[in-house]
Amino acid sequence: MTEHWSAIRRHWQLLGSPLRPPPEVVEAYDRELGLGRSHVVMFGVTPELAGLGATMTSVDESCDMIAGIWPGDTDTRKAVRGDWFDLPFGDASVEALIGDGCLSVIGAADFRRKLLASVARTLRADGRAAFRLYASPETPDDPREVRALALAGGVSTFHDLKWRVAMTAIAGAPDYTIPVTGILEQFDRMFPDREELSARTGWELPVIGTIDVYRNSSVVYSFAPAAALTEEARTFFDDVRLASTGTYGLAERCPLLVLRSPKCPG
Numbered sequence: 001m002t003e004h005w006s007a008i009r010r011h012w013q014l015l016g017s018p019l020r021p022p023p024e025v026v027e028a029y030d031r032e033l034g035l036g037r038s039h040v041v042m043f044g045v046t047p048e049l050a051g052l053g054a055t056m057t058s059v060d061e062s063c064d065m066i067a068g069i070w071p072g073d074t075d076t077r078k079a080v081r082g083d084w085f086d087l088p089f090g091d092a093s094v095e096a097l098i099g100d101g102c103l104s105v106i107g108a109a110d111f112r113r114k115l116l117a118s119v120a121r122t123l124r125a126d127g128r129a130a131f132r133l134y135a136s137p138e139t140p141d142d143p144r145e146v147r148a149l150a151l152a153g154g155v156s157t158f159h160d161l162k163w164r165v166a167m168t169a170i171a172g173a174p175d176y177t178i179p180v181t182g183i184l185e186q187f188d189r190m191f192p193d194r195e196e197l198s199a200r201t202g203w204e205l206p207v208i209g210t211i212d213v214y215r216n217s218s219v220v221y222s223f224a225p226a227a228a229l230t231e232e233a234r235t236f237f238d239d240v241r242l243a244s245t246g247t248y249g250l251a252e253r254c255p256l257l258v259l260r261s262p263k264c265p266g
């Protein structure tokens with residue numbers, strides 16, 4: 001898992017929206033959770049979100065990601081190495097928690113449940129959490145339509161296309177998973193001529209080439225529909241809702257899953 005993120009870190013500057021959160025996403029976290037005076041725990045070291053809250057502790061298992069993309073510790077924020085499934089915080093101690101894309105990068109439904117349980121355990125009774133989702137549509141897209149849309153210039157960025165391609169190839173309920181090698185294979189099937197894609201969209205070949213990082217990775221992603229994720233979260237939280245993160249490309253598939261009122265264990 002950490003090798004996968006080390007490889008992604010090496011081409012971080014070539015990534016863009018929706019993987020990297022645009023300013024309206026940063027505003028959405030703040031608007032939905034009211035973070036201004038809070039100590040925020042962040043899953044991952046997403047630099048765009050590092051200024052949220054009065055203070056922040058971010059938790060990431062990858063030393064390379066902490067060294068490579070975290071904007072640096074200050075008096076008010078620090079990054080610690082740690083595992084989201086085994087958090088270094090006491091029960092009911094966390095005021096606010098955020099994470100960008102986290103539920104998609106950990107794989108199958110069992111892991112999503114484990115992560116949600118971990119958050120419910122550490123969140124205070126009056127605490128709140130939000131994860132931005134990468135949620136597939138209820139009715140899968142036809143790969144031919146995704147291809148036509150991209151070649152007609154109708155997809156906002158290569159990374160927006162990458163998620164649309166992945167969503168055409170995910171497994172069914174309850175997991176909605178895809179090994180990242182499967183995302184690359186589906187992309188190569190749908191777009192065998194990268195130069196044509198580059199010429200038609202204006203996307204540079206090195207940006208398109210960022211997908212090749214998936215070739216040697218054993219990591220499994222998931223793209224569950226928002227309704228399925230909401231149901232999964234209701235096992236652990238009494239108050240679960242979705243909030244829009246704006247109007248950037250693919251925003252309609254990237255809502256915040258907002259979680260309050262953690263249920264008591266057992």
Ligand SMILES: C[S@@+](CC[C@H](N)C(=O)[O-])C[C@H]1O[C@@H](n2cnc3c(N)ncnc32)[C@H](O)[C@@H]1O
Pocket residue numbers: 001002005019020021043044045046059060061062065082083084085099100101102105106
């Ligand atoms: C925040 S997530 C998603 C980032 C980006 N928005 C995207 O979609 O690719 C990426 C981070 O999660 C970290 N990560 C993944 N699983 C983890 C785990 N179980 N515990 C701690 N960090 C983890 C990785 O090291 C990486 O830095």
